[in-house]
Amino acid sequence: MTADISFYTNPMSRGQIARWMLEETGQPYELIVLDYEKDMKAPGYLAINPMGKVPAIVHAGKVVTEAAAICAYLADAFPAAGLAPPLDARADYYRWLFFAAGPVEAAVTNKALGFVVPEGRERVAGYGSFDQTIDTLEHAVSRSEWICGDRFTAADVYVGSQVGWGLSFGTIPSRPAFETYAARLRERPAYKRQKELDGALMAQMAKPA
Secondary structure: OOOOEEEEEOOOOOHHHHHHHHHHHOOOOEEEEOOOOOHHHOHHHHOOOOOOOOOEEEEOOEEEEOHHHHHHHHHHHOHHHOOOOOHHHOHHHHHHHHHHHHHHHHHHHHHHOOOOOOOOOHHHHOOOOHHHHHHHHHHHHHOOOEOOEOOOOHHHHHHHHHHHHHHHHOOOOOOHHHHHHHHHHHOOHHHHHHHHHHHHHHHHHHOOO
16 A cells, blocks of 8 residues: 655654554555654755654645644544544534643643643633643543543543653643553553554664664
8 A cells, every 4th residue: 555644753752643543454554763852953844844843744735733633633524534523523522632732732731841820810821830740631532531531532542642651751730530541551452563563663863873
């Protein structure tokens, strides 16, 4: 099968989220690995993503960047994979996908960088407080087996990546609900393939030239 998706990534990046999603779709893709210092800032790649960061995909001549957007796009582009709920059942899907891409991403990043929202200024930050955001995330993953109920979706790829990385790096506190959700995700064949592929790529890149 000929690949009509070009996937720009680095294994030590959020590109792992997009790779997992691509593996969930079962679609072939052309892998283009970029170096942080040189390739991502080269004119050719900046024409694809002016931010000079990964991941990005090009599908049918269209560019999609941002890991959450890539997850949502691929779910719609390849409906046979069953990674998006029916249109009339997407409230939780959109709600938690964008909650993870917005408040969770901002709260976790700010916390890791040592930024604390001044008391009384929580509305300006958007996510309120780190604790409030994490409590809400815990609620999201505790309600059912998956974010949208009993069906795994692209939202679980993104939310699950946030939870998994947060637990691994200590930026999200270990709580039973998070640990259980992450363990469930780690059993998915596509997740295992992504980890194997990116792990091998990282090992290859670490070898002396």
